Structure formats: structure tokens, C-alpha cells
Amino acid sequence: MGRKILFITTDQQRYDALGCNGGGIARTPVIDALARSGIVYDRAHPQNVVCMPSRSTMLTGQHVSTHGVWMNGVPLSSDAPSIASDLRRAGYRTALIGKAHFEPFIDPFLRFAENRIGSGGLETEMIIGADGLPAPHRGFEHFALATHGGLGPFHYARWLREKNPAAAAMFFQVLDQQLQVNAEGGGDTGAPQVKHNEIPREWYHTEWVADQTIAWLATLPADADWFCWMSFPDPHHPWDPPKSELGRVDWHELDLPPGYIEDAAQRERVLDDKPRHWRLWYDGTFVSNYEAPAKWVPNTLTADNVREINAMAHIENELIDEAIGRVMTSIAARGWGDDVDVLYTTDHGELQGDFGLMFKGPYHVDSLMRLPLIWRPAASARVAPSRVSAPVGLVALASTFASIAGLPQPDYAESARLPHDDREAASLGHERVLTEWDSVLFGKIVGARTVCRDGWVCTTMLPGTVHDGTEGELYDLVHDPLQRVNLWHDPRHAAHRDALLDDLWSSLPARVLPLRPCDAPV
Amino acid sequence: MHIDRDPDTVWKLVGDLARQHEWFPLASCRVEGKKRWITLRTGITFEEDIVTHDHSLRRFQYRIVGNPGITSHLGTCDVLDDGRGGSVVVYSTDMEPAALALVIGGAAGEGLANLKRILELA
Numbered sequence: 001m002g003r004k005i006l007f008i009t010t011d012q013q014r015y016d017a018l019g020c021n022g023g024g025i026a027r028t029p030v031i032d033a034l035a036r037s038g039i040v041y042d043r044a045h046p047q048n049v050v051c052m053p054s055r056s057t058m059l060t061g062q063h064v065s066t067h068g069v070w071m072n073g074v075p076l077s078s079d080a081p082s083i084a085s086d087l088r089r090a091g092y093r094t095a096l097i098g099k100a101h102f103e104p105f106i107d108p109f110l111r112f113a114e115n116r117i118g119s120g121g122l123e124t125e126m127i128i129g130a131d132g133l134p135a136p137h138r139g140f141e142h143f144a145l146a147t148h149g150g151l152g153p154f155h156y157a158r159w160l161r162e163k164n165p166a167a168a169a170m171f172f173q174v175l176d177q178q179l180q181v182n183a184e185g186g187g188d189t190g191a192p193q194v195k196h197n198e199i200p201r202e203w204y205h206t207e208w209v210a211d212q213t214i215a216w217l218a219t220l221p222a223d224a225d226w227f228c229w230m231s232f233p234d235p236h237h238p239w240d241p242p243k244s245e246l247g248r249v250d251w252h253e254l255d256l257p258p259g260y261i262e263d264a265a266q267r268e269r270v271l272d273d274k275p276r277h278w279r280l281w282y283d284g285t286f287v288s289n290y291e292a293p294a295k296w297v298p299n300t301l302t303a304d305n306v307r308e309i310n311a312m313a314h315i316e317n318e319l320i321d322e323a324i325g326r327v328m329t330s331i332a333a334r335g336w337g338d339d340v341d342v343l344y345t346t347d348h349g350e351l352q353g354d355f356g357l358m359f360k361g362p363y364h365v366d367s368l369m370r371l372p373l374i375w376r377p378a379a380s381a382r383v384a385p386s387r388v389s390a391p392v393g394l395v396a397l398a399s400t401f402a403s404i405a406g407l408p409q410p411d412y413a414e415s416a417r418l419p420h421d422d423r424e425a426a427s428l429g430h431e432r433v434l435t436e437w438d439s440v441l442f443g444k445i446v447g448a449r450t451v452c453r454d455g456w457v458c459t460t461m462l463p464g465t466v467h468d469g470t471e472g473e474l475y476d477l478v479h480d481p482l483q484r485v486n487l488w489h490d491p492r493h494a495a496h497r498d499a500l501l502d503d504l505w506s507s508l509p510a511r512v513l514p515l516r517p518c519d520a521p522v
Numbered sequence: 523m524h525i526d527r528d529p530d531t532v533w534k535l536v537g538d539l540a541r542q543h544e545w546f547p548l549a550s551c552r553v554e555g556k557k558r559w560i561t562l563r564t565g566i567t568f569e570e571d572i573v574t575h576d577h578s579l580r581r582f583q584y585r586i587v588g589n590p591g592i593t594s595h596l597g598t599c600d601v602l603d604d605g606r607g608g609s610v611v612v613y614s615t616d617m618e619p620a621a622l623a624l625v626i627g628g629a630a631g632e633g634l635a636n637l638k639r640i641l642e643l644a
Contacts, residue, residue, distance in 0.1 A: 073624065106621070109547045109629040110563035119564065153564070177591065179621040290621070442620060519628025521621045 003378045003404050004340045005087075005227045006331070007397075009058070010320055011051065011099055011148075012236035012360065013346035015044075015370040017317050025249060026314035030325040031374065034342055036385065038376030039420060043391045045433040045452055046348045049360055049368040050291065051101045051236075052076070052522075053436075054347040054394060059083060059102065059138065061398025061413030064436045065511040069102070071439045072290065073520040075112060076102040078127065078137075081412040083398035085129075085139030087227045090405055095142035095216050098209040098231030102138065104520030105152060106179070111519070113137045118145040119153035140229075144212040146205045148233045149174055149240075156208050163203055170199045172238035176295075179521075182238075183293035187312070188251070191305035192296050192358065194312055197240040204242050205233050206316070210323035214330045222335065227401065230327065232320050235350070237291075237359065239312035241319060248318055251304070251311035259354030259367060259482055260306050264299075267356045273486045275461045275471040277362060277446060278355070286466060288439050288446045289361035290521040298357050306353035313352060338379040341404045345373040345394065354482075362437040364450040364459045364473065365483045369435055375400065375418055383420050390425030391433040391452050392418055414509060434508050438462075441521065451504035457483070458500035474500070523634035525609045527641045532609040533580040533601045535641065539572065545640055546633035558584065574598075586617075593618045597626070611637065 015021050019028045020035035021042075046054040048064050056062075056069040056076045061083060069076050088094045103112035110116055113125045117137065124136040124143055137143075146156035150168030160167045172195040176182045187194035201207060213230045220226055234241070261267035271279045280286035284297030324344075331340055349368040351357040360368050373392070377383040399409045399417040409416065419425035432453035439446050447462030455478045463469040474487040474497050487493045525532055535541060540553045542560070549561045558570040573596070574583035580601040586592050595617040602610045613630040617623045 104625075104628075106625055108562050108564050108566055108625065109632075111547050111629060111632060179591075179619040517628065517631055518624065519631070520625045 001223050001339070002225045002406060003381065004225055004336060005092075005401055005404055006327070006340055006342045007227065007229045007401070008324060008342065008344045009055075009098075009229065009231045010235065010317075010346040010372075011231075011233050012348060012350045013317065013372060014349045014352060014367065015042075015372050017235070017313070018372050020374070021372060025254065025310070026317035026321070028317060028321040030321045030328060031344060031372075034344060034376040035374050037379075038342070038374055038385055039383070039418070040387045041373040041375075041392050041418070042387055042389050043433070043452065044345065044371045044373035044393065045369045045391065045435055046371060046394050047435055048437065049348040049362075049364070049435065050289065051099075051347050052104075055101050056080070058347070058394050058397050061395060061410060061415060063395055063414055063434060063509050064438075065509045066414060068512050068516045070436075070515060071441070071518060072522045073104050073518040074516050075104060075519055077516070078113065079130065080138075081410065082139040083401050083410065083413075084227060084229070085135065086402060086407060086410055087405055088136070088139045088141065090407055091225055092405065093142075093220055093224050093226040094136075094140045094228075095144070095213075095226070096138075096140045096229045096231065097142075097144045097212045097216060098146050098205075098229075099148075099233045100143070100145055100231065101147075105147065105522055106520040107153070110153070114143070114145060115153040117143050118155050118158075121155060121158055142216055144209075144216070146209060146233055148205075148236055148238060150199075155212075156205055159208065160203060167199060167203060170197050171195070172197070172240040174238060180295065181291055181293045183296035185305075187239075187308050189302065189304040189308045191239075191308045192293060192301075193238040193240075194308060195238060195240040196243045196246065199242050201242040201244055201319075204319070206319045206323050209233075210326050213327050217327075217330060217334065225405070227405075230324075232323070234320060235313040235316035237350075239309055239316070241312060241315045245315050245319065246311075249311040249314045251308040254307045254311055256303055256306060257310060257353050259352075260303070261356065261484075262303060264356075270484050271355060274473060276466050277461075280466060281361065282356060286444065287361075288441065288444045289359070290441055292359040292361055301353070301356055301358060309358065310352060313350070341378045341381070342376040343374070343397065343400065344376075345397075346371050347394075362439065362446045362448050364435055364437065364448055364457070365475070366477075366481070369450070369452070369457075373418075377404075377420075386421040388419055388422055388425055390419065390422050390430045392425070392430050393433040393435075396430070432503060432507060434504065436508070440518070449504055449508065451500055451507070452477075453500070453503065456496070456500060458497060458504065460501055460504070472497075523611045523638055524604065525611060525638045525641055527609060528607055529580055529601050529603045529609045532611060532637075532641060533577070536599060536601055536611065536637070537575070537577060537580065537582060539575065539582065542633075545637040547629050547636075591619070592622065
């Protein structure tokens with residue numbers, strides 16, 4: 001019997017959401033306890049700041065240039081490598097419960113396996129692998145799929161319809177009549193994508209994901225090795241937690257987050273010092289990410305909107321923490337307490353008011369790139385708790401899962417496993433972390449490549465619709481933790497900038513061509 | 523999509539509008555005069571007006587109608603002679619909401635790949 005793996009992800013969660021990372025609003029005692037007895041990574045970045053590319057990196061251990069999911073809407077190839085497949089071949093039982101999103105959501109033709117599995121209420125779909133043998137889709141023998149609400153072709157939506165056919169309408173309507181992400185405001189302040197949701201807490205997707213996880217684990221024999229990816233859809237927008245929970249955090253009493261610049265003139269000076277797509281989006285003239293509501297203009301965001309959205313996100317974070325607590329209790333009750341490795345992270349961050357912006361896009365700053373990442377090794381592994389300051393990426397997860405299972409680093413994986421401490425980080429080659437962005441949605445072409453190392457983050461904007469290839473961002477994370485002073489054009493830092501760019505281009509894998517087609521907006 | 527079969531052979535399948543589900547990711551097609559109804563695998567049915575069905579040009583054009591969520595649509599499928607005994611099939615979509623055009627474009631890509639496989643294996 002080996003070590004079992006509980007892989008917990010949230011969606012669009014900030015580093016500072018958690019108490020163990022200095023967050024002072026949401027109470028997250030369960031995650032904080034995992035952090036105290038495990039390894040906390042203080043500089044963990046995704047390899048892309050939207051869902052599908054980032055999740056594909058987690059599964060494949062590859063950068064975006066290699067796995068080819070270069071923006072949302074590009075499906076991960078059905079024969080892409082999967083660490084879940086490797087674990088299953090090694091004897092692990094495998095499940096993915098909650099949000100998958102390796103394939104597009106908007107799929108009326110039912111072309112993609114996730115949507116066929118969910119809409120059919122199936123456990124998985126068998127495919128013939130390269131070895132000629134049948135294997136479950138992406139290596140998961142059990143799927144129980146959900147997304148941000150009660151609609152869509154997923155198990156949660158089917159379950160919710162059976163509970164109450166009217167329940168789905170209690171959630172915020174994610175798309176409008178034009179199939180654009182809905183810009184409608186709600187709550188107390190008219191904040192975008194906020195709704196007071198009448199859904200009972202026990203019917204909310206966070207609870208369902210935990211319930212489904214507990215139920216699947218209960219089907220396993222005591223001596224099974226297992227890999228369970230428990231994937232919460234929250235705190236991704238829309239921000240519509242159950243209304244019954246709104247008393248947890250009163251938005252009226254919240255301080256504004258440090259990243260929000262209250263003075264509009266100062267805020268706009270900071271934006272103007274960044275590549276031009278920042279200010280163009282703020283003014284509502286250049287929306288390059290489908291998930292940012294096209295009809296919403298960021299410069300209309302009020303301080304109270306920011307407070308209310310933050311309150312909603314923190315309520316959702318608390319619900320996630322409590323749901324994890326229920327799962328950990330059930331694991332302990334099975335007698336597995338000492339043999340389970342828990343990894344906790346998210347796919348990307350959320351601007352959540354920083355720079356007067358919400359949602360996400362080609363904005364490679366800590367709001368979107370600095371992620372919570374915790375590895376609580378099984379007690380039986382006797383790994384000392386630590387905090388790691390070295391830069392690491394989600395690209396290291398696949399190798400980490402392999403190492404927990406006693407497998408060698410997969411030959412397709414592009415990173416060594418996560419380190420146990422900073423000393424090991426150096427020996428494993430965790431010197432830098434890379435992040436890519438590409439989008440071409442509706443003719444708006446944006447590309448960015450970023451390297452973070454030695455306390456600096458450097459982004460070059462590729463030639464596109466509004467960039468000529470000369471723009472970029474350079475931040476000193478030690479002296480400018482909020483990334484307000486862009487040193488890209490500062491001649492005193494030009495040599496350092498160029499050295500970082502050389503390091504970026506020499507470290508980034510060559511792009512696999514031809515590019516895979518984008519089959520949906522998300 | 524290039525298909526290593528002559529245009530008349532390709533058009534024989536593409537131009538039979540009731541058989542599109544044999545190569546496009548659809549559940550079924552039904553044609554009555556200048557009308558067609560296609561049913562997706564999700565069970566959604568779209569009503570279409572057949573705008574052009576020209577055997578000499580090897581061109582098919584259609585509009586999705588009667589759907590309040592689709593404010594405009596024109597789909598076009600051309601089978602072109604590549605001049606070397608093969609064919610190039612071009613499937614294009616103009617529509618609002620534009621987000622749905624991307625989805626139809628993805629399905630068309632899969633459909634054209636299927637078409638090539640079916641015809642070149644035949």
C-alpha cells in the first residue's frame with residue numbers, strides 16, 4: 001500500500017485568500033492546518049492565467065507551448081499525456097470531482113468527452129490508447145463534474161435539476177442573450193456578477209463537490225491507493241454564494257484591499273505606466289479575454305463594488321475550507337490519515353479590485369500569478385514542514401504526483417517535482433517560473449511571455465493588435481510588492497531586463513506548431 | 523480542407539443535404555423543399571432556410587432561422603477543384619452572436635476532417 005493523493009484545487013483564488021498566507025478576512029483553519037504541517041510555496045505561479053491552459057499544465061506537467069492549449073476554448077488533445085493515466089497504470093484508483101475544463105464548456109454539438117460524460121450522467125468514457133487497450137478518458141475512472149452554477153452538461157446540473165428544476169435559476173446567469181459573459185450587476189452595490197443566491201447551502205456546488213468526494217472515497221477498499229482531484233468551482237465569478245451565508249463577512253466593514261488605488265488620478269497614472277492594454281481595458285475599449293464581461297467598463301467600478309465582491313469571494317473561501325474539513329474528517333475515519341498527501345492550489349488568481357480592475361486577462365502581476373500552493377506530505381513520509389520562497393510553477397505538479405507514487409519523473413513532464421525546502425529547490429532546478437498568454441478572440445490579438453526569478457518579474461508583450469513588440473513590464477517584487485512601478489523603460493534596469501528576457505527565451509520550450517484550433521470562446 | 527478525391531465525388535456527399543450528419547457532428551438531418559432541420563447530439567434542433575444549393579458551382583448556403591438567440595446567420599460550404607484532380611472544401615460561417623460562430627467553426631473543422639477520412643478511405 002502506497003501514499004494516497006488528495007489534490008484540491010479552487011478556481012481563480014488569490015494567494016492572500018488564505019490565513020496561512022496572511023489573509024485576514026476569510027477564516028480558513030483547515031487549510032491553515034495543512035500549511036502548518038506541510039510545505040507552503042510563497043512564489044507559485046501558473047503557466048497561464050486562465051482556466052483551460054492552466055489546468056492542462058497541471059495534468060500534463062507541460063508548459064502551454066508544449067501542451068498546446070494556448071487559450072480558453074482550445075481543447076486539450078484527447079491523447080495528451082496525463083499524470084492520472086500514469087497513476088492508474090501504477091495501480092491507483094483515479095477520480096476527478098468538480099470542475100475539469102480541459103475541453104470547452106460551450107459545446108452544443110457535444111463534441112467533447114467531458115460534456116458527453118456529464119450530460120449522459122456517465123462515470124467516464126473509455127478510449128483506445130496508443131497501446132491499443134481501452135483506458136478511461138484522461139486516466140480518470142470516475143468523473144463527477146460541475147461548474148459555476150446549475151446549468152451546463154454536468155453531473156451537478158443533473159443532480160440539481162432532480163432536487164428542484166427551478167434551482168439553476170437561483171444562480172447568477174453567466175451568459176447573456178448574446179452569449180457574452182454577463183455584465184449585469186447585483187447584490188447591494190450593483191457589483192458586476194454578484195447575486196444574492198437563494199440556493200440552500202446544502203445544494204451549493206462547493207458542498208456537492210465535497211459530498212461526491214466523500215461518496216467516491218467510501219467506495220474504495222481500505223488498502224486502495226488513490227488519486228482524487230477535488231476541484232471546487234469557487235471562488236471564480238459569478239460571486240453568488242448562498243444567501244444564508246452572507247452574514248459571514250459584512251462588506252460594509254471591509255477595508256479596501258491593498259492593491260486597490262482609491263485615488264482615480266493616481267490609479268490611472270499607474271495604469272498608464274503599463275503596456276497600453278491595461279488602460280484600454282480600464283476604459284472599456286479593448287477587452288481581450290472572453291471571461292471579462294465585454295459590456296462592463298472597469299473604470300465604473302466603485303470602492304463599494306470592490307468591498308462587496310471581496311466579501312463574496314471570502315465567503316466562498318470559507319465554505320471551501322469547511323468543505324475540505326468534512327473530506328479530511330472522512331479520510332481520517334477511513335484510517336488513511338497518515339498515508340494521504342494533500343496538495344492544495346488553484347489555477348490562477350483574480351484581480352479582485354487591484355488597479356481598479358476585476359476578473360482576469362493578459363495582466364501578469366501577482367493578482368493573477370501569485371497562487372496559494374501547499375503540499376502536506378503524508379505523515380508517513382516524514383517530510384519536515386517548511387516555507388519555500390523559490391519560484392515554482394504548477395508545471396511541477398505532475399512530477400510531484402509521480403514522486404509521491406514512487407514513479408520516476410514522467411518523460412513528458414517539463415519540471416522536476418516540487419521541492420521540500422529552498423535548499424532542495426536549487427538542486428531540483430527551480431530557479432525561475434514562466435507564464436504565457438495568447439489570445440486572438442474576435443480579432444484582438446494579445447501575446448505575453450513572463451519570467452519570474454530572483455525577486456523580479458519581467459513580461460514582454462508580443463506584437464499584436466495594440467502592441468508593437470517594444471512594450472513590457474519589469475517589477476522589483478521586493479521593493480514594489482504591489483507592482484505599481486514599471487521599470488521596463490528605466491535605463492538603469494535595461495541590462496537586467498535584457499538578461500531576464502534572454503533567460504525567458506532560452507528557458508521556454510519551443511512552441512508546438514501548428515497551433516491547435518480554438519473551438520469555442522470558453 | 524484538401525481532399526484527395528475529385529470535386530464531383532466530394533460534392534456527391536456534401537451536396538446531399540440530408541446526409542450531412544454522416545460527416546458533420548450532428549445527430550440527424552431532415553430536408554423538405556427549401557427547408558432543413560438539423561438536430562444536434564444534445565437534442566437541440568435548428569430550422570434552416572436553404573439559400574443556395576447549386577450543383578454546378580458545388581455550393582451550399584443556408585441560414586439558421588426561427589431562433590431568437592441567433593440574430594443573423596449565413597453558412598457556406600464550397601467544394602473547389604484544386605486543379606490537380608483533388609478538392610478543397612471550404613466551410614464558412616458569418617453570424618451573430620459571434621461567440622457561436624466560433625463553436626460552429628470548431629464543429630466544421632471536425633466535420634471536414636471526418637469528410638476527408640470517409641472519402642479518402644472509400
